[in-house]
Amino acid sequence: MDEDATDTLLRALADATRRSLLDRLRDSPGLTLGALAAGFPLTRQALSKHLAVLESASLVVTLWRGREKLHYLDPRPLQALPARWVTTTQRERSAALTALQQAQAAHAQPAAAAGAQDAVLAALQAPGEPALDGTRIGSDAALAAARQFLAGTADAVQRLLEALGALPAAAATTRPATGGFSLTEHLWHLADIEQLGWSPRAERLLHAHRPRLPGVDGDRLAAMQRYQERPWRGAARRFVAQRRRTLRTLASFDTAVLARPAVFAGQRCTAGDVLAAMVAHDREHRDEMARLWNTVTTTQGDRR
Structure with a gap:
């Protein structure tokens, strides 16, 4: 501890009222200003000034719980001085520090959860590259952008997998008010x-001559598989694993492969058209999931 810090600490301890405040916080961590004021023949304004001095000496740490400002003793600066808060038993000293650390950890948890939720939204909303304008993918630049966008979908679902578990179970099965899939249904549909669809199509485009690629009736599949009643975690993990396999196949694509002819859902096209359809499918579901995720997390935040 340098001399300036020592002087600040000693000045803070020189006042009997401030020492009594530290006593109170040692015995009862997390008191509000009103609770601390009980028993002191001082106005709240005068008591606030004493607390400000203690805070400047790093002896008191404050945390907010809603609209309440809570005060905690931090005994660590006192370890350099022979004061009663240090010369008490190790058990008492550890209890004060533990109370502060637990409160700080609890205070940080909502912020961490909010950060994870924001990361999911940002990943889902990642803008597409200008090269991905919905038309046939035929250039090296568009191919690279498509791979990056498709990999981003896997990243977004992985983030969703990690963040959705922190929300109530109903968040996964909530459907948009205007109709459409819940997050659970989106994840199973994507998987x-x-x-x-996409994974075997990529394989056939790479290895087969003029392949015929059948369509998949996603709505019928959703009804048959009863997505809403199935656990969403398995769907998320399965999609991420399968998408990574698809990306390994797409890593072998080049402009020559993109120009290869195919028949997709009964229509003549090229491999570049099929890849553009895959990107468009991802974009549609990411947009819908982003809107739903924003609604779900906002609702949960309002409830807290």
């Missing part, structure tokens, strides 16, 4: 369409 099934990836496994039954």
Whole structure:
């Protein structure tokens, strides 16, 4: 501890009222100003000034719980001085520090959860590259942008998997007020369409001559598989794993592969058209999931 810090600490301890405040916080961590004022023949304004001195000496740490400002003793600066808050038993000293650390950890948890929720939204809303304008993908730049966008979907679902578990179970099965899939249904749809559609299509485009690529009726599949009643975690993990396999296949694509002819859902096209359709499918679901995620997390935040 340098001389300036020592002087600040000693000045803070020189006043009997401030020492009594530290006594109170040692015995009762997390008191509000009103609770601390009980028993002191001082106005709240005068008591606030004493607390400000203690805060400047790092002897008191404040945390907000809603509209309440809570005060905690931090005994660490006192370890350099022979004062009663240090010369008490190790058990008492540890209890004060533990109370402060637990309160700080609890205070940080909502911020961490909010940060994870924001990361999910940002990943889902990632803007597409200018090269991905919905038309046939035929250039090296568009191919690279498509791979990046499709990999971003896997990243967004992985983030969703990690953040959704922190919300109530109903968050996963809540449907938009205007109709459409819940998050659970989106995840199962993405997993099934990836496994039954995009992944085998990419393989056939790479290895087959003029392949015929059947469509997949996603709405019918959703009804048959009863997505809403199935656990969403398995769907998220399955999609991420399958998408990574698809990306390994797409890593072998080049402009020559993109120009190869195919028949997709009964229509003549090229591999570049199929890849553009895959990007468009991802974009549609990411946009819908982003809107739903924003609604769900905002609702949960209002309830807290």
